[in-house]
Amino acid sequence: MQKASSWLLAGVLSTSVAIAQADTLEERMSAFEARASAAEKRAAAAELQTQALARELQQIRLTNPALQPAAPTAAAIPTPTLDARVEKLEARQQSMEKQGGTEHLTDGFSFKGYARSGLLIDEGLGGGRGGPYITPAGSVGGAVGRLGNEDDTYVRMDLSKEIYAQNGTRSKFTVSIADGVETANDWTANESKLNVRQVFTELDHLAAFKGNSVFENSTLWAGKRFDRDNFDIHWLDSDVVFLAGTGGGIYDVQMNKDWRSNYSLIGRTYGDFSKGGIDANVQSYILTSNQFFDEGQWQWMFNAIGSKKNDFGTRTNQAGLTPADSGLHSMLANHQKNFFGREGFFKTALLYGQGLGAEVKNIGSDGELISDARALRLALYGETPVAPGWRIGPSLLAEQSKNRYVKGDDYRWLTLNMRLANEINSNFEMAYEVSWQTMNLDPKGYLQRNAVNGNFWKFTVAPTFKPDVGDLLTRPELRVFASFMNWSSDLDRYSTSGSFGKTDFNAGGVWQYGIQMETWF
Structure with a gap:
């Protein structure tokens, strides 16, 4: 992360010298954003911070002409403001990574179901x-x-796990388990029709x-x-x-x-x-x-x-x-x-x-x-x-x-x-x-x-x-x-x-x- 941060800050500072490097800065900002997204997914408690981070990055793009297709002169780029914001975002990401540590099982996990009895x-x-x-x-x-x-008595449980790659691609694995019986007993192993009804993976974004x-x-x-x-x-x-x-x-x-x-x-x-x-x-x-x-x-x-x-x-x-x-x-x-x-x-x-x-x-x-x-x-x-x-x-x-x-x-x-x-x-x-x-x-x-x-x-x-x-x-x-x-x-x-x-x-x-x-x- 520290090495990646140095690359990012170097790219930011270079924009004050040459507008020709704006595309490189945009690529580095995109990479930073992807790493931030991955870090947030590893920290379920930081969901609200994820939204704030997205708004911050969007504001950077809106206020920084160097990231626009038609760039102004180098003097018009608000480098100090951009540097300050990047440092703030970097600190926030490091904080989130400390909170999340390694990926938790519950990150990206969802549970849906239907039942009647x-x-x-x-x-x-x-x-x-x-x-x-x-x-x-x-x-x-x-x-x-x-x-x-x-x-x-019928029950179906849908268990899903989402994972985001650093390039922004999302994968989602889902498995559905279902059972249905007509007996009123509490133990129905002999009558059970337990079945895996779904097991599939999706890729989007x-x-x-x-x-x-x-x-x-x-x-x-x-x-x-x-x-x-x-x-x-x-x-x-x-x-x-x-x-x-x-x-x-x-x-x-x-x-x-x-x-x-x-x-x-x-x-x-x-x-x-x-x-x-x-x-x-x-x-x-x-x-x-x-x-x-x-x-x-x-x-x-x-x-x-x-x-x-x-x-x-x-x-x-x-x-x-x-x-x-x-x-x-x-x-x-x-x-x-x-x-x-x-x-x-x-x-x-x-x-x-x-x-x-x-x-x-x-x-x-x-x-x-x-x-x-x-x-x-x-x-x-x-x-x-x-x-x-x-x-x-x-x-x-x-x-x-x-x-x-x-x-x-x-x-x-x-x-x-x-x-x-x-x-x-x-x-x-x-x-x-x-x-x-x-x-x-x-x-x-x-x-x-x-x-x-x-x-x-x-x-x-x-x-x-x-x-x-x-x-x-x-x-x-x-x-x-x-x-x-x-x-x-x-x-x-x-x-x-x-x-x-x-x-x-x-x-x-x-x-x-x-x-x-x-x-x-």
């Missing part, structure tokens, strides 16, 4: 049945309202891209991850679109002022299949283009999916047909930062897929689809205040798909859901949810499922405590609830393996009660 009790004091995909339509993605309808208007703000990544721009309807616990797998890509390629682009190539595995005693690992590959326009208000996503080993000789899906070996998927979405001119937000998405792309939510995840498969889905949802102390979150999710797994099969369903909250005081609100779903499903015997046509509806009341009211998405929430569900008796015939149709869980009306926490940060 609670009891679901039926009216006979037995274990309740629930989940957003409880209905027959849930087998093809038809979610219903989740409030008062969850019987599991790349020094090599500095000054390049297209790539300067881009982020490179590789590894196993969820796509950064996935988005969901929280009230239904359903992603609108979910792209995930292992691969790599680049985010935020700035094509022009109002247009940025993401590109990626990721892989997924459909499973191991045996042919002639040889195991073949069947992979699918998803090439993605994600375009954003008008500050992200409009989004056009296109995916091309290929899986050549998913279509060979004796390989068949569970209906006895040869599955697709390719597919296309596209989504047009609009992200409004208000609710039709009111406070809140509103999102709209139209999705289409064919072949392996006919699973329009979890892109490329279903290897059972046949080449004739077609699907069209519409998603609408948002949140806004409707009166003093009242907020509403409406949503609509609907899909029609044909020839998914069997030629001639037909799946049609539509969900309407409304989450409503009434603020009682600063920490307590009454939450309500109404959910209705209609479906007409004809699976043509796939997985021994029967054709059904009917409706499902649910109403939930949930007294809720939270840190602050005024937003439906504020967490954590601690809630108790009571839910009433009912459905058309025809739906009990859909499948012998589903929840509906059991002797203690069939049409006619079911009350369920519970207590739950939900949090994210």
Whole structure:
């Protein structure tokens, strides 16, 4: 550090002699700034000083003509002022380095997570049945309202570590660990599904891209991850679109002022299949283009999916047909930062897929689809205040798909859901949810499922405590609830393996009660 300081001060003093050395001074100042940034990252307690340091360096550039493209005469350069400021900054950096010493584990470390856990009790004091995909339509993605309808414990933890290089490049490593169980016991090792869901590294603020208007703000990544721009309807616990797998890509390629682009190539595995005693690992590959326009208000996503080993000789899906070996998927979405001119937000998405792309939510995840498969889905949802102390979150999710797994099969369903909250005081609100779903499903015997046509509806009341009211998405929430569900008796015939149709869980009306926490940060 002392040697570097001498170089810097020598550069500063030389500006008073020859303007021609201004570029050298600027390079040394840039190097000094990078070292200061690295030192600050090693000293978490000096974060506020980092901001002050950045302001000091900016002020130096503004007040020192030697650092500007059109330099004045040497006499016009305020060398004493510059020297004094550099000495001050050098002293401050040394002080921060003494405070930080060597890099600490917590420097650049962040922890994010999501969790829910609670009891679901039926009216006979037995274990309740629930989940957003409880209905027959849930087998093809038809979610219903989740409030008062969850019987599991799920947790996901995202751990990240950021490191800055001296040239200003930032690297970020992230690992996500998740688990989900339905037992209420404290020790659930036998039921655990503990899993590493993400492990990837990003590089941004790349020094090599500095000054390049297209790539300067881009982020490179590789590894196993969820796509950064996935988005969901929280009230239904359903992603609108979910792209995930292992691969790599680049985010935020700035094509022009109002247009940025993401590109990626990721892989997924459909499973191991045996042919002639040889195991073949069947992979699918998803090439993605994600375009954003008008500050992200409009989004056009296109995916091309290929899986050549998913279509060979004796390989068949569970209906006895040869599955697709390719597919296309596209989504047009609009992200409004208000609710039709009111406070809140509103999102709209139209999705289409064919072949392996006919699973329009979890892109490329279903290897059972046949080449004739077609699907069209519409998603609408948002949140806004409707009166003093009242907020509403409406949503609509609907899909029609044909020839998914069997030629001639037909799946049609539509969900309407409304989450409503009434603020009682600063920490307590009454939450309500109404959910209705209609479906007409004809699976043509796939997985021994029967054709059904009917409706499902649910109403939930949930007294809720939270840190602050005024937003439906504020967490954590601690809630108790009571839910009433009912459905058309025809739906009990859909499948012998589903929840509906059991002797203690069939049409006619079911009350369920519970207590739950939900949090994210």
